[in-house]
Amino acid sequence: MKKPDIKFRVLIIGRANAGKTSILQRVCDTTESPEIYRQVRGRRKRRGEHNITDELIFTNHDGYLFHDSRGIESGSEDELKVIKDFIREKSTEKRLRDRLHAIWYCIPMDNQRPSLDLKYFSSICLDRNVPLIAVFTKYDQFKDDIEIRLEDDGVANWKTEAPTEAERVFQEEYLGKLGETPQFVRLESMHEAGKRCTELLEKTANALSDDVVAVMLLAVQRGNLELSVKRAVKRYVTLYRVRKSLTCGVGLAPC
DSSP: OOOOOEEEEEEEEOOTTSSSSHHHHHTTTTTSEEEEEEEEETTEEEEEOTTSSEEEETEEEHHHHHEEEOOTTTHHHHHHHHHHHHHHHHTTTTSSSOOOOOEEEEEEEEEOTTTTHHHHHGGOOOOOSEEEEEEEEEEEHHHHHHHHHHHHHTOTTTHHHHHHHHHHHHIIIGGSSSOOSSEEOOOOOTTTOOOOOOOHHHHHHHOOOOHHHHHHHHHHHTTTTHHHHHHHHHHHHHHHHHHHHHTTTTSSOOO
């Protein structure tokens, strides 16, 4: 029997040096670079440099199809239009396998002026069927920077005060700029081989509709059995609670 060709498609957005490649490598548990393919007359051809429409595929885990925005640091209208047009086109594809399933919007925490990275988050995708996850990268460096600042400012208990100050700055100057209740994760040390992005995958799965979750789990189950099991357990518990709430009190099941 022919194996079903199921893919999970993700657009990763962020400026150069935001840690995008490291995140994709950790998701696919590899240190290799992805191969780049471009659709030409319906056939996939390998490329060198890539643009947003090209597919980035890791050979050890081809259940994922990644697209890269190639950087948004210039903030030009033409650059943003390319990204928005791509999202609009891929989010309305007829076939589920051809659609854009999720967006990971990377915001590096080593940037002392994050306004440009934060500026376009809420307007980059207006289709609520495509989950938009804010991915705060290099969070470990951000915490180190907070410690250094407190020590330089002569704060007596700078080591003890640093976690509280880091959380305050993060909430006020980063997360608070993204609008109401954004989906987000904070990632550390993604440059280290062996690190995983379990929280990012779980956050993505939780934001997806059930039909897209099924695609995701089938596409990635070889590389993330833990995610598949957690999602299956969560789905079972949800169905159990719904069934119990429907039957409780009407004589069909005990409360």
